[in-house]
Amino acid sequence: MRAQGQSHNRKSARGRGLDRPGRTTVQDRPLYAALDLGTNSCRMLIAAPQDSSFRIVDAFSKSVKLGKELERTGALSQAAIGRTLGALQVCATKLRRHGVKRFRLVATEACRRASNGDDFLKQVTRQTGLKLELIDPAEEARLAVVSCAPLVDPAASQVLVIDIGGGSTELVWLDIGDVPPGERRAAIMKLKLARKRGNDVASAIGGLRVVDWISVPLGVATLHERFSDVEDRRSRFALMSWYFEEQMAEFTPYIDAELPDYLLGFQMIGTSGTVTTVGAAHLGLTRYDRTVVDGMSLTGDEINTVIDGFLGQGFQNRIGKLGIGLDRADLVISGSAILQTLLRIWPTDRLSVADRGLREGMLYAMMSADGVLTQEEG
Secondary structure: OOOOOOOOOOOHHHHHHOOOOOOOOOOOOOHHHHHHHEEEEEEEEEEEOOOOEEEEEEEEEEEEEOOOOHHHOOOOOHHHHHHHHHHHHHHHHHHHHOOOOOEEEEEHHHHOOOOHHHHHHHHHHHHOOOOOEEEOOHHHHHHHHHHHHHHHOOOOOOEEEEHHHHHHEEEEEEEEEOOOOHHHHHHHHHHOOOOOOOOOOEEEEEEEEEEEEEEEEOOHHHHHHOOOOOOOHHHHHHHHHHHHOOOOOOOOOHOOOOOOOOOOEEEEEEHHHHHHHHHHHHHHOOOOOHHOOOOEEHHHHHHHHHHHHHOOOOOOHHHHOOOOHHHHHHOOOOHHHHHHHHHHHHHOOOOEOOOOOOHHHHHHHHHHHHHOOOOOOO
C-alpha cells in the first residue's frame, strides 16, 4: 500500500484540524516525523500510521542547495548554510505545532563530505533546537530500500534499488528468491547493511540475501558541478555517464553483469527526483501527480526516449512544462546520465518508479519497530 494524502498546503492542513498547538494524534493515532537533509534539498514528512502504511498529515520540501560549490571548495558555503537554517527553522516550527514526539532527523552526503559539516550540525542545534543525525552510506542505502519494500514485485527474485541523490547514489542488490512472496515486505523492512561492504553478503533475513551494495559519492548536484564547464549538453552527458560508471568498478553485480542468467526475475526500482521526473515526462504531465507516478513502470526504451528529448533542442521548454525551474534543469541532465548508465549495464523492461525515499524509509522503520503497522502485503 502506498503512502496517501501527501499535502504541502498549510491551509488545507489547518482545515483538517492539524495545526492546533499540542495536537499529537490524528484519529487517536500517534504522529511520526522524518526529515532528510540532503545535498540539494531539505524535506520532511509528518504522518500517522494507517493499516500497513501511513497517512501524511503535513510535509515540507525546499531546494536549499546545501552542497552548492562543495565539489570545488570542500566546504559548505555561508550562503548555503543560511538557506538551510531557514528551511530547518520551518521544520522545527511544524514539529512543535503538531506536538510530534517520535521522529528521526538525518543529514547525508553533503555534511559527510564537508570540512565544516560537524560545525554546521552544531549550529543547526543551537539555532533551531533540532539535533540532526549524520548517517553513514550504509544506513542511507538501507532506508532507501525499506521505503521501496511495498513496490517489490511478487514475481521478482533479484531486486536492484537505486537512489539517485544530490551528492551520492546508492545501489543495493537483493536476492529474494528464497523468501516466500507473502513475507518479502516484512523481510525487507528488517534489512540491515554492514557499514563495510562485503561483510554482509552472506547474511540473510528470512531467506533475503544482500548480494552487494555501494554508495557512489556522485549525485545530481556533485556530478553536474564536476562537468559544469562543458558547454555542449550531449558532450557533458557522455562525460558524466562515463565518469559515473568508472566509480562502480567494485560493485559485484557490475563485475558479473555479463552473466547470461542475471536478468531472470530481475526488477529495478528507482527512487529519486530524476526517476519521477522521467516518469512524469513520459506520461506527458503538465502538473506533477504523485498518485500516477509512484509505482508506475517504464521500459528501457521509454526512458531512453524521454532522456533523448531532454538532450534535444527543446530541453528548456520540456522541463518548463513539468514545472521544474531552470535552476534545477541541469540536475535533470546529470541524474539522467546516471540513470541511463545503469540501464545500459543492466537492460530491463521493468523499471519501477518510486516517489519515495529516506523519509518514507524512516517512517516505515519507526512504525514497524513500534508495531503500529499491519502486516498486509502492499
